[in-house]
Amino acid sequence: xxxxxxxxxxxxxxxxxxxxxxxxxxYEMARRIEQQTKGALHFTLAALYPMLYRMEQRRWIRGSWxxxxxxxxxxxxxxxxxxxxxxxxxxxxxxxxxxxxxRLKKVSHA
Amino acid sequence: MRDWEELVxxxxxxxxxEPAESADVIAELxxxxxxxxxxxxxxxxxxxxxxxxxxSQVEDWQKLTRLIQTVRTKENIMTNRIKQFWxxxxxxxxxxxxxxxxxxxxxxxxxxxxxxxxxxxxAPVAVVYLPWxxxxxxxxxMGAYLSNRGGGSQRAVxxxxxxxxxxxxxxxxxxxxxxxxxxxxxxxxxxxxxLFVGLFAxxxxxxxxLLAGGLLAQFFLSRRLDSRRIAGS
Numbered sequence: 343x344x345x346x347x348x349x350x351x352x353x354x355x356x357x358x359x360x361x362x363x364x365x366x367x368x369y370e371m372a373r374r375i376e377q378q379t380k381g382a383l384h385f386t387l388a389a390l391y392p393m394l395y396r397m398e399q400r401r402w403i404r405g406s407w408x409x410x411x412x413x414x415x416x417x418x419x420x421x422x423x424x425x426x427x428x429x430x431x432x433x434x435x436x437x438x439x440x441x442x443x444x445r446l447k448k449v450s451h452a
Numbered sequence: 453m454r455d456w457e458e459l460v461x462x463x464x465x466x467x468x469x470e471p472a473e474s475a476d477v478i479a480e481l482x483x484x485x486x487x488x489x490x491x492x493x494x495x496x497x498x499x500x501x502x503x504x505x506x507x508s509q510v511e512d513w514q515k516l517t518r519l520i521q522t523v524r525t526k527e528n529i530m531t532n533r534i535k536q537f538w539x540x541x542x543x544x545x546x547x548x549x550x551x552x553x554x555x556x557x558x559x560x561x562x563x564x565x566x567x568x569x570x571x572x573x574x575a576p577v578a579v580v581y582l583p584w585x586x587x588x589x590x591x592x593x594m595g596a597y598l599s600n601r602g603g604g605s606q607r608a609v610x611x612x613x614x615x616x617x618x619x620x621x622x623x624x625x626x627x628x629x630x631x632x633x634x635x636x637x638x639x640x641x642x643x644x645x646x647l648f649v650g651l652f653a654x655x656x657x658x659x660x661x662l663l664a665g666g667l668l669a670q671f672f673l674s675r676r677l678d679s680r681r682i683a684g685s
Contacts, residue, residue: 368480369487386509387484391477392519399523407476417480 353393354402355436356383358421358429361403365420368394394419402428454489454503456482463513469524477520485509536604541615544595548588548616548658555584565653577646578653588658589665591616596666600673613666620654 356375360366366374371394372385397403402425405417421429460482467474485506492502510516556562559581566577592613599612624647 367483369484372484387481387488388510388512388516388519391481391484392516392523395520395523414483414486415479416483417476 352383352436353385353389354397355429355432357393357397358402358425358432361419361421361425362429365418367408367416367418369416371419397425400424454486456486456489460485463510464517464520466514467517467521469521473524477524532603535602536599536608537611539602540595540598540604540612543598544591544612544662545616545619547594548584548591548662551587551591552581552584555581559583565649578649580653580657585657585661588616588661589668592662592664592666593669595662596669597673600670609666609670613662613670614659616662617655617659620658624651624655 356379357371360371360374360378368387368390372390375383375385394403394405398405398419401422403419404422405419407415408418409415457478460478464474464478464481467477469477488509489502489506492505493499497505560583563580563582564577565580595612595615596609599609604612628647
């Protein structure tokens with residue numbers, strides 16, 4: 343299981359990544375992230391929405407109300423151009439971090 | 453069927469956002485809880501257990517309220533501060549400074565206020581640019597109008613009106629005394645009378661002129677707002 347600190351750092355990357363494929367509402371976003379990470383990343387409502395609102399204030403994502411087929415109103419989020427721009431350096435940073443950790447592991451095994 | 457909106461509204465009790473914004477947050481969180489519960493029910497979880505597990509997503513509602521409040525108001529506070537104070541203040545400062553510079557170069561000679569000793573003027577001498585002073589009520593009114601239009605409080609409007617004299621106030625009240633403390637030559641030559649005359653000529657007189665125009669504008673703007681409110685009610 344991944345620790346809380348690391349999770350917090352990866353949460354924004356997870357949200358941006360999952361929104362890269364199209365707009366999603368909060369519940370669906372949390373479900374997809376959990377499915378795609380095989381449960382390693384799990385967002386509760388309390389963790390998800392303050393982060394979504396923060397990302398919206400930073401203009402990385404944009405929310406708009408939509409009505410689903412069953413008549414329920416949902417707020418769907420999509421990636422903004424600023425969010426798309428943010429995604430690539432974020433991925434790069436995390437990739438560098440994981441590579442560094444892998445190298446560290448090899449050194450400790452040697 | 454459980455009323456999730458009512459439940460969320462009750463638990464986010466201290467959420468102090470605009471009513472429409474609060475309603476959006478409540479509707480969104482309630483929708484999330486409703487879907488979680490429905491999904492659990494579809495998986496065969498008993499209703500009571502489904503509700504319990506759904507609600508376990510939020511351990512501390514007060515903390516969540518605080519978090520949402522902070523995140524959603526931080527940006528607004530910044531935007532409001534810029535609209536209500538910084539933009540009107542900096543614009544009035546820029547206008548008043550620009551106008552003073554123009555008057556100093558192209559305008560009539562300044563009015564020198566000083567004691568006369570024979571044919572010459574004796575320090576302390578105050579240099580007063582009358583056309584500049586006469587234009588300040590208009591600049592003050594503009595500051596009041598802009599701050600008012602941005603939804604500024606009485607305090608923000610007042611600060612926007614008098615902002616152009618702030619650099620002079622800081623100079624006479626802070627910079628000059630500090631310089632006098634650290635610079636013996638300046639302390640020796642400085643005259644208290646000159647300090648007060650300077651304060652009057654560069655802070656009190658222009659400040660009064662700015663306030664005259666600004667407060668008058670504010671008075672008319674608030675009356676217009678009141679009459680609109682009465683018409684709307």
